[in-house]
Amino acid sequence: KNEVEQSPQNLTAQEGEFITINCSYSVGISALHWLQQHPGGGIVSLFMLSSGKKKHGRLIATINIQEKHSSLHITASHPRDSAVYICAVPGGTGNQFYFGTGTSLTVIP
Amino acid sequence: GAGVSQSPRYKVAKRGQDVALRCDPISGHVSLFWYQQALGQGPEFLTYFQNEAQLDKSGLPSDRFFAERPEGSVSTLKIQRTQQEDSAVYLCASSLGGRGSQAFFGQGTRLTVV
Numbered sequence: 001k002n003e004v005e006q007s008p009q010n011l012t013a014q015e016g017e018f019i020t021i022n023c024s025y026s027v028g029i030s031a032l033h034w035l036q037q038h039p040g041g042g043i044v045s046l047f048m049l050s051s052g053k054k055k056h057g058r059l060i061a062t063i064n065i066q067e068k069h070s071s072l073h074i075t076a077s078h079p080r081d082s083a084v085y086i087c088a089v090p091g092g093t094g095n096q097f098y099f100g101t102g103t104s105l106t107v108i109p
Numbered sequence: 110g111a112g113v114s115q116s117p118r119y120k121v122a123k124r125g126q127d128v129a130l131r132c133d134p135i136s137g138h139v140s141l142f143w144y145q146q147a148l149g150q151g152p153e154f155l156t157y158f159q160n161e162a163q164l165d166k167s168g169l170p171s172d173r174f175f176a177e178r179p180e181g182s183v184s185t186l187k188i189q190r191t192q193q194e195d196s197a198v199y200l201c202a203s204s205l206g207g208r209g210s211q212a213f214f215g216q217g218t219r220l221t222v223v
Contacts, residue, residue: 004151033211033212035214042214042215042216042217043200043202043214043217044214045211045212045213045214048211086151086152088212096142096154096157096165096168097142097152097154097202097212098154099144099151099152099153100151101149101150101151102150102151
């Protein structure tokens with residue numbers, strides 16, 4: 001059983017489209033993380049949120065703690081947004097994280 | 110440094126060879142994690158350090174995998190007698206500590222065993 005489920009697994013969009021990636025989790029959490037992973041493998045932390053909504057540029061992340069669900073939105077998508085987006089929640093012992101399998105986004109010019 | 114640094118970025122090893130992967134966490138970060146990411150999968154937990162103490166190594170897939178952080182800063186993940194199934198990206202992350210505190214990830218080391 002996966003503690004974190006993401007959808008969709010793959011997403012192709014035209015430049016300018018509004019994009020939504022969803023994340024559901026089954027464990028109680030203090031905060032949820034959205035991460036961006038580029039083809040070289042490096043991971044960048046986009047958001048850490050525990051309630052409500054956060055916005056950074058064209059990226060918006062929302063979370064509903066009661067429903068154990070979070071969404072990552074990208075407005076006016078651009079080819080440089082092409083990457084894998086991963087949802088992660090803390091869990092287990094020792095502050096480790098549980099990760100979703102990621103959503104591979106390709107934005108076509 | 111400004112971020113988590115991993116080296117080498119890429120490593121090709123012949124089956125049976127031993128490899129050592131290095132992680133330099135952000136200065137002052139207490140917690141350090143190692144993750145293994147197979148192609149097309151999310152990262153899977155390997156082991157966790159709090160300072161120099163390895164508090165959780167439940168994710169290490171076999172006794173060929175060994176990690177250390179002797180001075181509570183730099184960490185090394187060693188894989189002995191590499192097998193093809195060890196091919197993956199190995200990610201290191203560090204954080205100030207505390208449940209749910211933001212983790213900062215390195216660029217990863219892509220290991221290919223041939």
